[in-house]
């Protein structure tokens with residue numbers, strides 16, 4: 001699903017809230033209108049309001065009459081056990097009244113729905129893995145976190161994170177995905193293993209199937225690949241497709257963040273020169289190593 005579709009879905013959620021709020025008022029009115037004294041009063045009130053607006057008749061008298069009719073309406077409401085507030089729609093969002101936009105700008109409620117849509121599509125392992133919730137204390141690692149956060153905010157530049165098992169690479173990757181979703185950018189979190197499965201599936205599909213699989217990997221604003229180097233190497237598949245995805249994303253200036261347990265020399269050994277140069281390219285990629293003991297064991 002691309003971002004336009006996700007925005008459309010998010011907008012539908014907001015629209016449904018507005019319809020529901022307005023529908024509730026409409027239903028209340030409908031049941032009130034089954035009473036003739038209500039409809040007569042309502043009609044008289046509306047006529048008086050129109051007359052006042054059009055300047056028909058004595059405005060002082062009309063205002064008085066409107067106030068009287070409003071009092072009657074209140075009494076009728078009270079008698080039928082309906083709260084006055086039931087006649088105004090209860091919008092979920094006070095800022096935009098469930099329209100999704102304020103002065104042509106996207107409202108925070110629509111932004112939040114879009115974030116949910118992005119997260120739902122992103123495979124993000126845990127929404128609680130965020131920069132704010134991070135318990136990282138190591139000075140060097142904190143600097144890496146800060147830089148990663150900056151990359152997410154700017155929307156520019158790739159990242160290659162190395163480090164031993166359990167030093168928090170996956171957490172940082174998930175935090176990046178969650179932050180991007182907050183910022184309204186699409187993200188896709190994959191393990192190298194599942195990515196490799198997708199490559200194999202693409203390889204075995206017809207052209208349309210192949211395009212669908214690869215487009216999803218190339219279109220997303222931020223692709224996050226966890227644990228590169230743990231995947232099997234399928235001949236004519238793993239390296240070829242990885243290169244093509246990385247290269248296409250680079251040329252479209254889409255961000256790719258990768259974690260690996262491999263050292264730089266191991267990466268060079270495992271992947272060919274073309275992939276290596278794209279993974280560690282100094283101009284486009286922030287290469288960093290997270291340090292520290294296995295956090296999972298330390299707990």
Ligand SMILES: [Zn+2]
Pocket residue numbers: 093094095096097098099100101107108109110
């Ligand atoms: Zn709103």
